[in-house]
Amino acid sequence: MGRAGCKSPGIQDGRPRPGCRGLRPQGSHHPCGGFRAAVNPAQPGTYNDSGKISAWAQEAVNEATGLGIIQGDEDGAFKPDALSTRAETALMLYRMLDKLSFI
Structure with a gap:
């Protein structure tokens, strides 16, 4: 069953669960939802495995x-x-807060 009631890694029912570990696409998806209106994104980069996203x-x-x-x-x-x-998630949050001039 996993930690904290997680049936599988990540986010269940569209909601994050404490103690659940998310895949990288899930981590990208959620912070940007409320972020779009606040900043104008630059041109995105490309990844050599972008076809797997x-x-x-x-x-x-x-x-x-x-x-x-x-x-x-x-x-x-x-x-x-x-x-x-945890380090990657913390870094994403730090960068997001920095872009919003909260830190």
Whole structure:
């Protein structure tokens, strides 16, 4: 069953669950939802594995990349099947708050 009632890694029923680990596309999708109106995204980058990013997440990944919230790894890959670490999630939140001039 996993941690904190998670049936699988990630977000269940469209809502984040405490203690659940999300995949990278999920982490890109949620912060950008309320962020779009606040800033004008730059041109998104491309990843060498962008064909593996699910269609439902593609727009959010492109926006988050264009805004500088997420970046590829040293090999230029996004790794959409990888789980986001706490450090990666914290860095995305930091970059988002920085773009909004909250920090």
